[in-house]
Every structure is written in structure tokens, then in C-alpha cells.
Amino acid sequence: MSGSKTEGTPLIHVDNVVAGYLPGVNILNGCSLTAHEGEIVGIIGPNGAGKSTLLKAMFGLVTIHEGTVSLGGSDITNMRTNKLVEMGVGFVPQTNNVFPSLSVEENLRMGLFLRPKKLRQRLDAMYDLFGNLHERKDRSAGALSGGERQSLAMARALMMEPSVLLLDEPSAGLSPVRQDETFIRTRKINKTGVSVVMVEQNARRCLQICDRGYVLDQGKDAYTGAGRELADDPRVIELYLGTLAEDVDSQRTDLTK
Numbered sequence: 001m002s003g004s005k006t007e008g009t010p011l012i013h014v015d016n017v018v019a020g021y022l023p024g025v026n027i028l029n030g031c032s033l034t035a036h037e038g039e040i041v042g043i044i045g046p047n048g049a050g051k052s053t054l055l056k057a058m059f060g061l062v063t064i065h066e067g068t069v070s071l072g073g074s075d076i077t078n079m080r081t082n083k084l085v086e087m088g089v090g091f092v093p094q095t096n097n098v099f100p101s102l103s104v105e106e107n108l109r110m111g112l113f114l115r116p117k118k119l120r121q122r123l124d125a126m127y128d129l130f131g132n133l134h135e136r137k138d139r140s141a142g143a144l145s146g147g148e149r150q151s152l153a154m155a156r157a158l159m160m161e162p163s164v165l166l167l168d169e170p171s172a173g174l175s176p177v178r179q180d181e182t183f184i185r186t187r188k189i190n191k192t193g194v195s196v197v198m199v200e201q202n203a204r205r206c207l208q209i210c211d212r213g214y215v216l217d218q219g220k221d222a223y224t225g226a227g228r229e230l231a232d233d234p235r236v237i238e239l240y241l242g243t244l245a246e247d248v249d250s251q252r253t254d255l256t257k
């Protein structure tokens, strides 16, 4: 992690958030997270720990009962999603993240409905970043492969030029090769200046590309640290061995380079 990334006001800061879907049933129980400009922050942890709920709470999709979320120092707690998108927050849900009956380009247009004047410029930028989408721009999104669909979902969220992109398990359901491509693409997006907060089941791969990681357990941030440090932390390995040891495979792309 470069020192400069963690200086100054955090880009997004979750402070002691208590949140849940139903009244009286909290899923997040005092959860905190910080992402600085330029960082990739990973959220890992066991099933049901509240990882997706944390992302949804940051994006106004789950009611926050206590605690705050701020963006560049401004309070965005429980703000409506359309307002958050205007303010520079992008969100890619795990499923149902494209309109299958619309073409690739129509999906991208939908991503920019709030700022139509920039359409050509943003389309060109996305086709530049995701070459495979340009070749398929007239194809219906429902006919894309899983990896292509994930690219389209990311590109759609990037159309509004967010400062931070929230990704919910971008590698879920993809083959190992496509998973690696997704991680490499995420890093490429980050290099264009977009900060990333990503939830991942694929813990070790995620920690390889993150500047920092958070391990969530029962709705709280249990451990945090530099991505590669966390991956080697015996406490984390002991607690989440099943998750962390799953994909050490020398045949796969080295994401650390």
C-alpha cells in the first residue's frame, strides 16, 4: 500500500453502522470501513457475515439505524440511490445487474440517463476499457457470457464517472480464468482513477489485488490490514481457512504483478 493513498479525508467512510432489512433485526452491528482515494478495498468473510449488506447500506439500499456513512466528508447516510449516483457512487449488484432484453449499447446508455450530453465520450471510454463490449454492442445483453455480462454491468456503472465503485462479488459464478480476468479488469478500472470497494468470496485472489482488506464477522469488521498482510495473517487463516486456502493454484494468473 502506498502511504500517500491513506492521507487526508477518506473518500468514503463507514462509521459504526448498525443496519438491517427488518425492524429490530440488525445485520450490521457497529461496522466501520474506510476507503481513500485511489484505493482498492476488499471485504471478505464467511457466508452471512453481512458483506453484501454493508455495500447495500453504503448505497442506500438498506436502512441504517445508527452510525454514519460519509463521502468526501459529506454525510450520505440513508441517502437515496439516485442522489448517490449523481454524487459519484457507482454500484454493481451481484445478480440482475444488466437489462437482458436490451442491447449492450442500450444498457450503457441507461447508465448515463442522468447526463446524456456526455454519451458519446463515455461510450468511447467504455469501449476503450472493455474492448469485447464494442464488438458486441448490438447484441442483446441476455446473450452475453457470464464474464461479458459482468464487464457490461461494470461499464454501465462507470458511465456516470463515479469516484468510487462498489462491487458485490464480481467473480461469482465465473470459471477460474474468467475470475482472474475480472480481478485484472478491476485493477485496470482502479488505474483510471476510480476507487473500488469490493465484496468477494474468492478471498485470497481479492486480497492479492487490494490495497487493504476488511474481514467481516457477524456484522462487524473483525480484522483489517494491507491486503497481502491479511492473506498471511495466521488469525485470519485460522478463522477463514476454508475460504482462504481454496484457490492456491500455481497454474493461474499471478495477480500480484
Ligand SMILES: Nc1ncnc2c1ncn2[C@@H]1O[C@H](COP(=O)(O)OP(=O)(O)OP(=O)(O)O)[C@@H](O)[C@H]1O
Pocket (backbone or CB within 6 Å): 021, 022, 027, 045, 046, 047, 048, 049, 050, 051, 052, 053, 054, 201
Ligand atoms: N433482503 C433481505 N431481507 C432480509 N434478510 C436478508 C436480506 N438479504 C440478506 N439478508 C440476511 O442478512 C444476513 C447477511 O447477508 P449478506 O448477504 O449481507 O451476507 P454476506 O456476508 O454477503 O454473505 P454471502 O457471502 O453468503 O453472500 C443473512 O443472514 C441474510 O439472510
